[in-house]
Amino acid sequence: MDIIFDELIDSYLATNVGMAKNFLSKALSAHLADNISALYADDLLLSAGTGNDLLVNHNKLIRSDKIYWLDRVHNNSYENDFFDLMDRFVTHLNSTCYAGITSYEFHYSLYEKGSFYKRHLDNFKQNGTRAFSMIMYLNSEVDGGELRIYQGSEWRDITPNAGKSVFFKSNELEHEVLVTHLSRMSVTGWLKIAK
Numbered sequence: 001m002d003i004i005f006d007e008l009i010d011s012y013l014a015t016n017v018g019m020a021k022n023f024l025s026k027a028l029s030a031h032l033a034d035n036i037s038a039l040y041a042d043d044l045l046l047s048a049g050t051g052n053d054l055l056v057n058h059n060k061l062i063r064s065d066k067i068y069w070l071d072r073v074h075n076n077s078y079e080n081d082f083f084d085l086m087d088r089f090v091t092h093l094n095s096t097c098y099a100g101i102t103s104y105e106f107h108y109s110l111y112e113k114g115s116f117y118k119r120h121l122d123n124f125k126q127n128g129t130r131a132f133s134m135i136m137y138l139n140s141e142v143d144g145g146e147l148r149i150y151q152g153s154e155w156r157d158i159t160p161n162a163g164k165s166v167f168f169k170s171n172e173l174e175h176e177v178l179v180t181h182l183s184r185m186s187v188t189g190w191l192k193i194a195k
Contacts, residue, residue, distance in 0.1 A: 001085070005092045008167050016168060017149055019158065023165030024085075024136050031078040033138040033162075036108045036185045039068050045110055048117075064115040065177070067107040070187065082106070082136075082187065090191060099191070101131060106189030111145055116179045119150065122190065123171035130170035130190040137164045138185040145180030149173050160184055 004020050012018030024032070039045050045066035070079050086104055093099045111117075122133045135147065137160040146157040147166060150173065157178070158166055168175075170190055177184075 001088060002092060005089055006096075008089075008165060009093065009097060012167050016151065016173065017156070017158075018165075018167030020165050020167075021161075022163050024082075024138075024163045026163060028078065028081055028085075029136075029138045029162040030140075032082065032108070032187060033140075033185050035076065035078060036068075036110055036138070039108065040066070040110060044068060045108070048109070062120075063117045065109050065111045065117060067109050067188075069105070069107045070189075093191070099131065100193050101191045102194045103192045104189055105192065106134075106187050109186045109188045111177060111180045111184040113181060113183060114179060115145075115177075115184070117177040119148075119174050119176040121171065121174050127195070128171065129192045129195050131193045132191040133166075133168055133170045134189055134191065135160075135166045136187045138162055138187070139182070141182060142184070143181040144178060145182070145184035146178045147175060148178055149175045160186060 004023055008018040008020040008023060045068050048063050048065045048067045070082065072080060072083055090101045090104065094101055123130050139160055140162050142159055142161055145160050147160065148155050148157050149168065
C-alpha cells in the first residue's frame with residue numbers, strides 16, 4: 001500500500017490535488033457500495049446540509065446528496081477495513097510529511113440522479129481542524145457527477161470511478177460536484193489536526 005499512498009501524496013505535492021486510482025481495492029469498493037445501497041433501502045441516509053453541528057442549513061439548491069456517518073461502533077467489517085486502511089494512510093502521511101493528523105471523520109455520500117453540490121470550501125471559518133479532504137469513489141458505472149476542482153481561474157474535472165481517491169487541502173481549493181445522471185456513491189471525509 002505504501003506505493004499507492006506515495007502516489008496520492010506525490011501527486012498532491014506536484015499539483016495540489018492528490019489522486020490515486022486504486023486506493024480502495026475493487027472488493028472493498030464493492031462492499032462499501034453495497035453498504036450504501038442497504039442503508040438507502042432502509043431509509044437510513046440523511047439529507048446533507050452545509051455548516052457545522054451548531055448551524056446546519058439544508059438548502060437543496062446548494063446541496064442535494066444524502067449521507068451516513070461511518071463509525072467503528074457500527075461493527076461493520078467493511079467499514080472497519082476502511083478505517084484500518086485510513087489508519088495506515090494517516091501513519092504514513094504523518095511519518096513522511098509531518099502532517100500532524102490526529103483524527104478523521106468520514107461519511108457515505110449518495111448522489112441520486114439529478115443531485116449535485118454547488119461550489120464550496122470544506123473548512124469551517126469558526127473551526128480550522130479540517131486539514132485535508134479525501135474522497136474515495138465506489139461507482140463501477142459513471143454518468144456525470146464529476147468532481148470539479150477550481151485552481152485560480154482554471155478548473156479540472158475528475159471522474160468518480162470506483163477505487164479512485166482524491167486528496168487536497170480543505171482550506172485551499174473550492175470544488176463542486178456536477179449533476180449526476182446515475183446514482184453516485186463515495187466515502188467522503190476529512191483528516192483533522194488538533195486546535
